[in-house]
Amino acid sequence: MVSYDPRSASRIGLGCMALTGIYGPISRDVAVRIIQRAIELGVTHFDTAELYGPYLNEELLAEALGPDQKNVEIATKFGYRFQNGKIVGLDSMPRSIRAAVEGSLKRLRRDYVDVLYQHRPDPALPIEDVIGTMSDLVKEGKARTLGLSATDPQSLRRAHAVHPISFVQNEFSLIQRDPEKELLPSIRGSSTDFVCYSPLGRGLLAGTAKIGNRAPTDYRSNDVRFQPQHLAEITDRLAQLWRIAAYREASSASVALAWLLSKEPSIRIIPGATSVEQLEANIRSSEVNLTDEEIESLNLIGNA
Numbered sequence: 001m002v003s004y005d006p007r008s009a010s011r012i013g014l015g016c017m018a019l020t021g022i023y024g025p026i027s028r029d030v031a032v033r034i035i036q037r038a039i040e041l042g043v044t045h046f047d048t049a050e051l052y053g054p055y056l057n058e059e060l061l062a063e064a065l066g067p068d069q070k071n072v073e074i075a076t077k078f079g080y081r082f083q084n085g086k087i088v089g090l091d092s093m094p095r096s097i098r099a100a101v102e103g104s105l106k107r108l109r110r111d112y113v114d115v116l117y118q119h120r121p122d123p124a125l126p127i128e129d130v131i132g133t134m135s136d137l138v139k140e141g142k143a144r145t146l147g148l149s150a151t152d153p154q155s156l157r158r159a160h161a162v163h164p165i166s167f168v169q170n171e172f173s174l175i176q177r178d179p180e181k182e183l184l185p186s187i188r189g190s191s192t193d194f195v196c197y198s199p200l201g202r203g204l205l206a207g208t209a210k211i212g213n214r215a216p217t218d219y220r221s222n223d224v225r226f227q228p229q230h231l232a233e234i235t236d237r238l239a240q241l242w243r244i245a246a247y248r249e250a251s252s253a254s255v256a257l258a259w260l261l262s263k264e265p266s267i268r269i270i271p272g273a274t275s276v277e278q279l280e281a282n283i284r285s286s287e288v289n290l291t292d293e294e295i296e297s298l299n300l301i302g303n304a
Helices: 028-040 056-071 094-108 127-139 153-160 183-187 201-206 228-237 239-248 252-263 276-287 292-299
Strands: 045-047 073-078 080-083 086-090 113-118 143-149 167-171 193-197 267-269
Touching: 028 056, 028 276, 056 073, 056 094, 073 094, 094 113, 094 127, 113 127, 113 167, 127 143, 127 153, 143 153, 153 183, 167 183, 183 193, 201 228, 201 252, 239 252, 239 292, 252 267, 252 276, 252 292
Parallel strands: 045 073, 073 113, 113 143, 143 167, 167 193, 193 267
Antiparallel strands: 080 086
């Protein structure tokens, strides 16, 4: 086993999901440039999954990283069953986990991944059995640390009893606050980091999710928050975010991400980007030091 400190990487990573077209077409050249610019800006944590593409995202990341592979932390995920490139169910059976990890390693051009997540809970299997297989992969040197995505405190406690869980990854943003109720308090003061996925509300908090501005393949079309009436209501509720961003001459994305980073020292964020400009705005969140009054004002926005 390799000695490894998961807290050594930057708190601001890059969520790579958007780089293979889930929000609409993006050229491979642009996607590669975003990853390479992230490295230039000091990003060391890259989040991908076999699901993204499927499979294409891991291949893209490996190509873009090139010789920088040894300097970064890569997280990937398993847990879905595919048929003809489509999701047909959940699958965390031991043989499926192993097959998924072997596929990811091949696509990532690596001997191990830094963080191995179960992407979604599989109701057909006890979490203890899933973590048992994942733990074996750590012992075999194919994964350094383990994580759970879309989990809950009870599952996390049961998983911890089998093997340390270094990361939990759930949706958390100004407009998705559920983790504040139980999950975040349950890991406070522990060795587990909380990774926020969709920290910009899938573009809502960056001001990029506009009515009638989505490609036909954009999967947000199935999200109720992006229906015209709801989208207009959420945009109105975010007036305080727009106001603070304007006052600070910062992007709304930078302010929304700075709010997350202010919540807990164990919080990491993995915002996505479909342009270098978006990436740079996300990284600048580390330079935004919100006042207590601004944080309280943003706290009032609540779930959308």
